[in-house]
Amino acid sequence: MQIIKVLTRVYLNPVDLDEAIAFYENLFTEKCWLWFQYSEAELELAGVGSILLIAGSAEALSPFKSTQATFLVDSLNDFKEALIQQGAVILAEPNKVPTGINMRAMHPDGTIIEYIELA
Secondary structure (H helix, E strand, O other): OOEEEEEEEEEEOHHHHHHHHHHHHHHHOOOOOEEEEEHHHOEEEEEEOOEEEEEOOHHHHHHHOOOOEEEEEOOHHHHHHHHHHOOOEEEEEEEEEOOEEEEEEEOOOOOEEEEEEEO
C-alpha cells in the first residue's frame, strides 16, 4: 500500500488551461504528463509535475472544490480499508473514471482527499 504521488489541485476557467499548462511546464521544467476531458463532469484536466489543473465553469467545478488534493495510490481497495480503520469517512465509493478508479474520503481532521488508482 503506497501513495505514488500527491497532486495539488488548481481550479481554473477552461480558457486559461493552455496558459496554465505552459506556465507550470516552465516552472517545473517538465512536460504535461496528463491531459483529458472528463465529459460527464464537464471538466478538462491536465497534470504537470505535482499540479493537477482542473478546468471548468464555476458550476461544473462547484462539486469538486471541497477536495483539497488528489493522491495517486497503488491499491484503492487497500487504502479504502485502511482509511476506514483509521476513522476516515468514505464520501464517494470507488467509481470508474477516465484515468482508472477513484473515491473521495474525509480524513478525521476534515480534509477531503480524492484517491485514484490509475488504470
